Amino acid sequence: MSKNSRTVVPEARAALDKFKMEAASEVGVNLKDGYNGDLTSRQAGSVGGQMVKKMIEKYENDIKSK
Numbered sequence: 001m002s003k004n005s006r007t008v009v010p011e012a013r014a015a016l017d018k019f020k021m022e023a024a025s026e027v028g029v030n031l032k033d034g035y036n037g038d039l040t041s042r043q044a045g046s047v048g049g050q051m052v053k054k055m056i057e058k059y060e061n062d063i064k065s066k
Contacts, residue, residue: 023050 024031027046029039036044 019051019054020047023047023054026050 021031024047027050029043029047031039031047039047
């Protein structure tokens with residue numbers, strides 16, 4: 001994240017970083033801590049897409065269990 005971005009709940013940053021690393025691992029993208037500006041657009045997009053996919057699956061599972 002850039003220096004100008006601000007997490008509304010600072011404690012959430014670690015959880016989001018962990019989630020991003022898990023998603024990257026699942027799609028075969030090797031992320032490192034800190035700057036990852038050397039990623040291609042395709043790699044970055046696949047990580048973001050995987051994160052969204054997992055969030056939607058979690059939401060749908062939560063709705064079904066109610």
